[in-house]
Amino acid sequence: MGLLAGKKTLVTGASKGIGRSIALKFAKEGADVAFTYLSSVEQAQALEEELAAFGGQVLAVRSDASDFEAAQGLIAESLKAFGTLDVLVNNAGITKDNLLMRMSEEDFDRVLKVNLNSIFNTTKAVIRPMMKQKAGSIINISSVVGVKGNAGQANYAASKAGIIGFTKSTALELGSRNIRCNALAPGFIETEMTDRLDEATVQGWRDGIPMKRGGSPDEVADACVFLASDMSTYISGQVLNVCGAMLT
Numbered sequence: 001m002g003l004l005a006g007k008k009t010l011v012t013g014a015s016k017g018i019g020r021s022i023a024l025k026f027a028k029e030g031a032d033v034a035f036t037y038l039s040s041v042e043q044a045q046a047l048e049e050e051l052a053a054f055g056g057q058v059l060a061v062r063s064d065a066s067d068f069e070a071a072q073g074l075i076a077e078s079l080k081a082f083g084t085l086d087v088l089v090n091n092a093g094i095t096k097d098n099l100l101m102r103m104s105e106e107d108f109d110r111v112l113k114v115n116l117n118s119i120f121n122t123t124k125a126v127i128r129p130m131m132k133q134k135a136g137s138i139i140n141i142s143s144v145v146g147v148k149g150n151a152g153q154a155n156y157a158a159s160k161a162g163i164i165g166f167t168k169s170t171a172l173e174l175g176s177r178n179i180r181c182n183a184l185a186p187g188f189i190e191t192e193m194t195d196r197l198d199e200a201t202v203q204g205w206r207d208g209i210p211m212k213r214g215g216s217p218d219e220v221a222d223a224c225v226f227l228a229s230d231m232s233t234y235i236s237g238q239v240l241n242v243c244g245a246m247l248t
């Protein structure tokens with residue numbers, strides 16, 4: 001039996017990258033999986049088929065994570081399909097990098113809205129049903145940049161640091177209801193996006209990591225399976241770095 005057998009799960013922003021790996025690992029471990037996507041309709045359809053092949057229930061919802069009302073609708077739709085929700089993974093995220101000198105107010109606000117407000121939006125909607133069932137695991141995808149900061153990413157780092165404060169506060173507020181809330185802080189994870197970058201630049205990043213390589217989306221997804229599963233029932237309010245010792 002899989003580590004997540006019978007669990008009802010929701011992953012935001014799963015059409016590609018880390019979210020896609022999380023959705024696939026969840027389904028492989030026996031979970032029913034709802035996932036969201038925004039613009040990648042074909043990729044979402046392909047993922048839906050791949051997930052269904054594992055035999056569990058699958059729900060694909062086109063939903064903008066930064067939209068509060070849409071998030072309330074998303075949780076309601078997932079609950080209607082699955083009956084309950086045991087696990088919520090807030091993965092959807094964007095970057096709009098620039099030096100502060102050149103960063104527009106619009107780019108600052110947009111990154112905060114998609115990366116941080118989105119977590120408030122879904123968490124707010126999911127805690128009531130989780131409180132009722134006296135169980136739940138919420139996993140928020142932060143970043144090592146949220147702990148450490150990064151030149152050229154003030155908006156992104158602020159959003160990812162905000163996620164950590166939100167995660168710890170949620171864990172403190174809802175611990176007595178047996179709702180756990182943790183953050184994952186990936187380091188440099190190689191996705192389709194990094195495949196498109198100049199090889200010499202990427203190699204330079206790899207060389208700066210103690211383990212001398214970038215991580216894979218599957219390695220983040222494995223940590224996510226752990227936090228979603230009953231292997232971590234006494235772990236809450238924590239930030240788990242998945243970064244090859246980039247940040248110790």
Ligand code: NAD
Binds near residue numbers: 015064114
């Ligand atoms: P990605 O761009 O491949 O995937 C991001 C996903 O979020 C996509 O599926 C996209 O459609 C979705 N998304 C974006 N805006 C959305 C919105 N408004 N509503 C709904 N969905 C939306 O990126 P990734 O590398 O897989 O990143 C996934 C998460 O991991 C992000 O939160 C990112 O900040 C975080 N992260 C990534 C790295 C890395 O090195 N790749 C490192 C640390 C943290």
